[in-house]
Amino acid sequence: MNIRVFVNYKKNVLDPQGEAVGRAMQSLNFPAHPHVRVGKTIEFTVDGQDTPEFRKTLDKLCNDLLSNPVIEDYRYEISQ
Amino acid sequence: MNIRVFVNYKKNVLDPQGEAVGRAMQSLNFPAHPHVRVGKTIEFTVDGQDTPEFRKTLDKLCNDLLSNPVIEDYRYEISQ
Numbered sequence: 406m407n408i409r410v411f412v413n414y415k416k417n418v419l420d421p422q423g424e425a426v427g428r429a430m431q432s433l434n435f436p437a438h439p440h441v442r443v444g445k446t447i448e449f450t451v452d453g454q455d456t457p458e459f460r461k462t463l464d465k466l467c468n469d470l471l472s473n474p475v476i477e478d479y480r481y482e483i484s485q
Numbered sequence: 486m487n488i489r490v491f492v493n494y495k496k497n498v499l500d501p502q503g504e505a506v507g508r509a510m511q512s513l514n515f516p517a518h519p520h521v522r523v524g525k526t527i528e529f530t531v532d533g534q535d536t537p538e539f540r541k542t543l544d545k546l547c548n549d550l551l552s553n554p555v556i557e558d559y560r561y562e563i564s565q
Contacts, residue, residue, distance in 0.1 A: 408517075411526065413526070413528075423527075426527060426529075426550070426551070427529070429550055430529070430546065430550065433546065433549070433550065435542065435546050436531055436532065436533065437488075437529045437530065437531045438529060438530040438531070438532075440529070440530065441527060441528065441529040442527075442528045442529070443525060443526070443527050443528075444525065444526040444527075444528070445523060445524065445525050445526065446491065446493070446523070446524040446525065446526055447503075447506060447521060447522075447523050447524075448493075448521065448522045448523075448524070449506075449507070449510070449517045449518060449520070449521040449522070450517065450518040450520065451516055451517045451518070452516065452518075453516065462515065466510065466513065466515050469513070470506070470509055470510065470513065471506070
């Protein structure tokens with residue numbers, strides 16, 4: 406299975422990198438709203454089946470290693 | 486329009502952050518292959534229509550600001 410985890414700051418958390426990108430877009434006259442959010446993606450491959458037990462392990466991995474649950478949210482896509 | 490840009494290292498470029506995550510997964514006994522890639526997402530909003538001209542501006546933005554075309558690839562999703 407190919408797994409892609411998306412990690413983003415929670416909505417109310419300040420995103421300094423996103424703000425910097427927003428300002429840079431404006432200085433380049435790109436017509437975007439200044440509210441820009443920058444996140445990260447983690448892609449990897451796992452052998453085996455997409456079982457509820459596997460999802461539990463994956464959630465634990467996301468909470469313990471791939472995101473900081475205090476300030477970040479995650480979601481993932483699983484494809485064969 | 487909501488725009489989400491995904492930036493990843495090109496396939497042949499070493500990804501030290503991904504390697505570190507891969508090693509950490511193995512030390513946690515998570516059954517993933519050690520080949521992990523870490524990328525980034527940039528999300529923002531633009532007023533206006535999805536025209537070929539807009540896509541040209543967006544490609545320029547991706548090449549000039551959001552990615553380093555020497556070592557990174559990008560793709561984007563546009564949703565209304």
